[in-house]
Amino acid sequence: MEYNQEYIQGLFFEKIAGTISEQDNLVAEQAILNDAGLRKFWEELKTKMEKPQGRAFLSGLDADRAWAVTRQNLHRAPVSFFRRNKWILSAAAVLVIALPLAWYIGFSGRHPLAGQQQAFKEVYLKTQQGKAVDLSGNQQITLGETQIQTKQQELSYTSGAAQSKEWATLFVPATKDYKIKLSDGTTVWMNAASSLRFPFQFGKETRAVYLTGEAYFEVAKNSLQAFVVHTSTADIQVHGTSFNVNAYTTAHFTTALVEGAVSVKKKAQQIRLKPGEEVLMSSTGFEVRPFDAQEVLSWRNGTYSFHNQPLSQIAEVLKRWFDVQIVWQSSGVSQQTFTGEIDKHLPLEVVISNLKLSSGMQAELKNRVLTFK
Incomplete structure (x- = not known):
């Protein structure tokens, strides 16, 4: 797999800034795993930005001012690409990370995704140690004391370590969907361009997972151990229920309850839903309304x-x-x-x-x- 080096390096800036989209993050993660040169670049960038001066830079960056300076030197660049990436270009104009600005302007009219369309075609699992496991096809996989089985676009697993603290992330690329059965019996259906971070064994206090994108949950009942879905917008807490979470973006965040009861929490605001209700973000915070199951859940079919x-x-x-x-x-x-x-x-x-x-x-x-x- 050949990567457009300049484009991937640009994605790394967005990843550092926390402004990268889920699909672009999938491309960046795959590049880190598969390309030694890009992996080295990423590690060096992270090291520099984790230093006090790097963190101070990110928190105090005036992107508009830096962009005003940068764009004077971008005569050869495709306009649409640079408008989309104003933040990372602004960062490059100020940061000194042993990286010439020239790599940003070498596209000569190419679409920034040229050569990347085949980068993400299959579902894969990334372990806590950074190992990527291709989940295409039907297979049995051993990861330490965890036995993984994939069959008909579904992953299930058993862990021999009862108190395992290992986590993994399931990545579902564009065009795909996938199902995973967690260690407690909870089943999760994942939509395209989504990811789920989960432990091979849940702890004693809570059952917590981290979602980006969209998924439908059927949570195994356990009155002693709450189940929590963390997203970048809000957290959803349940004890045993079926619900859909769309967390691709904060602007269109929704949680729709099919049965049971859930609470959606963001900072000091908390909303409890009844079956048939969904909560979404509005200009003033959460808004609760009835939902059409055909519209919200049809993606599973x-x-x-x-x-x-x-x-x-x-x-x-x-x-x-x-x-x-x-x-x-x-x-x-x-x-x-x-x-x-x-x-x-x-x-x-x-x-x-x-x-x-x-x-x-x-x-x-x-x-x-x-x-x-």
Whole structure:
């Protein structure tokens, strides 16, 4: 696997800053595992940024001011790429990390994802020690005292160490979905471009996991041990229930309760849900409302149902399910609303054709870039 070195190094800056998207983070993680040169670059960057001056830099960076200086030297760069990466370019303009700025401007018009489309095609597990395990196909895998079995897009495991403190992260790339059964019997269905960090054995006090992206949980009942799902937006606490969590972004964070009871907590605010209710983020905090199970849970069957949703949100699903980049020629079209359904199992060309026929909007797919006009 050959990586676009300059693009991956750019992703590392976003990763350090905590602004990287989940899909880009998957690409960066794969590059770290597979490319010795990029792995060395990442370790050196982390070391520098963990020093006091590095942390102070990140907390006090005036990105707009640095960008104003940087853009004067970017005559050869593709405009769309640098607008998207203003923060990392600003950081590069100020940081001295033995890295010439020239690597940022070597694309000569290439799309920044050129050469990366094949980087993430299969589900994999990353151990606490950094080992990556390909989970494609049906197989049995031994990791220390843990026995892992994969079968029909599902992972289950048993650990011989009753008090094991080992953690692992399950990565599900774009276009894929996957199911995992945790040590307590909890089952988790994961949507595309998602990850779940979990322990091989839960501790005595709580059962905690960390989610990015979207997943549906059927939590094994245990009145003595709460189950907690941590996300970057809020935490969900349960004792035994079925619910869906969409945590791709803070702006569209939702938790929908199918049965049982959950509490969603963010700082001092806490909301308790009843079955049939969902909580989402609003400008003032949490908002509770009824939800349509067909719309919220249809992704588990490979379909995405939507009602009066802006095209910008629908496009994010296309991006995750079909591994494409989205380009808008007009910002107005992204706010147009649509009602319908997308079938993940159909070719993307057919999905686009159906959208065009039903809505009258214009779109073009070329080299894995979907442009809405």
